[in-house]
Amino acid sequence: MRIVSLLVIILLFPLLLGFTDAQPNNSGSRTITTTITIRIHMLKAIDYVDVLDVEDLYYGLWIDDVLYNTPTVVWNTNPSIVDDTFTYVTSNESITISIALWEYDATSDVDECDISSQPGGGQDDNYDTVCHRSAYFEAHYNVRDNTLIGDRVDIEGHYYVTSGDFDGSTWIDENDGAVWFNITDDFGNIPPTPRLTSNYKSPRPFVSITFDGSTSIDIDGKVMKYFFDFGDGTTTNWTGNPKYQHRYPKVGDYFVTLKVMDDEELVSDEVANITIMVREPPQGGSELQITESGGLCIVLLLGAVGVIAIIMYLIYRVVRKPKKTRKNSEVVGTLTSEAKETSARFCPECGAEVKKGKFCTNCGTKISEE
Numbered sequence: 001m002r003i004v005s006l007l008v009i010i011l012l013f014p015l016l017l018g019f020t021d022a023q024p025n026n027s028g029s030r031t032i033t034t035t036i037t038i039r040i041h042m043l044k045a046i047d048y049v050d051v052l053d054v055e056d057l058y059y060g061l062w063i064d065d066v067l068y069n070t071p072t073v074v075w076n077t078n079p080s081i082v083d084d085t086f087t088y089v090t091s092n093e094s095i096t097i098s099i100a101l102w103e104y105d106a107t108s109d110v111d112e113c114d115i116s117s118q119p120g121g122g123q124d125d126n127y128d129t130v131c132h133r134s135a136y137f138e139a140h141y142n143v144r145d146n147t148l149i150g151d152r153v154d155i156e157g158h159y160y161v162t163s164g165d166f167d168g169s170t171w172i173d174e175n176d177g178a179v180w181f182n183i184t185d186d187f188g189n190i191p192p193t194p195r196l197t198s199n200y201k202s203p204r205p206f207v208s209i210t211f212d213g214s215t216s217i218d219i220d221g222k223v224m225k226y227f228f229d230f231g232d233g234t235t236t237n238w239t240g241n242p243k244y245q246h247r248y249p250k251v252g253d254y255f256v257t258l259k260v261m262d263d264e265e266l267v268s269d270e271v272a273n274i275t276i277m278v279r280e281p282p283q284g285g286s287e288l289q290i291t292e293s294g295g296l297c298i299v300l301l302l303g304a305v306g307v308i309a310i311i312m313y314l315i316y317r318v319v320r321k322p323k324k325t326r327k328n329s330e331v332v333g334t335l336t337s338e339a340k341e342t343s344a345r346f347c348p349e350c351g352a353e354v355k356k357g358k359f360c361t362n363c364g365t366k367i368s369e370e
Contacts, residue, residue, distance in 0.1 A: 114164030122175025
């Protein structure tokens, strides 16, 4: 148990000396939000859904399964220009967009128009306005690359066009329709995020300190340049080197900052920083300076010494043979009758010949003359 306690103390020795890095004040991870704008431009009935009257059209827009408009009937026009605009804020890179188109006919029946490239068609007399997958448009919009993946769309000018004709149908009574819409967002280029560390927290004057910004990140690109401000009036200007060494000749507190630039020359809107406290060593002694690599070497060295000590101790316990000692007074031998009959005397304990004296010179047994 004492050996284990000693080993623990050895391994914790560098921590007891105050081995530590400077703690940076780095920016935390951010939640990137994007505002998406969807504009429904025009509605159109392709087939004659209602032969008794001009089509009265209205639509439904869903974003991530949430209805985003209150459908309003556009009376007696075909096509119908609506130009409705909707905004949606999200922290995701992709959203799901669904659009449905209905026609309100002269007999007050609600017919769902087919505006999808899915096989099938629209629905007549759909009183409950339930959307059918064969009729409504659905696609996933990605804000990073502005792609729209799902049902087929054509592009006309600034608008996407989805149509029931895209399923290859030719029947005039399939309730085919079309919708013109566009999608924009403010995703753009996201600024990089700086990260800054150093290998000293409280160095002595003139000690070389390494500042490291190599862990800085850019979630939509790559960090290309670094700008270090060492807090004493000196900077690096923009450089491609993520690590720099710097010395402070005077005692004091220095506020060090780092900005970074990405591959599209966008500069971080946040700044990483560290405070370096330069101090003189105590009078009459010297301040121990332990870097991260130096402290690790000490831990490994002392740990190896501890392991070797334990192994040697175990080997010693295994190979050591206890030495048996016997006090002269513990064993008293008596000469055998055969020994008495001859002039020679033999030890009854070990059998050695006892030529003279009261003790066996071989094992120390006391010899009785009885």
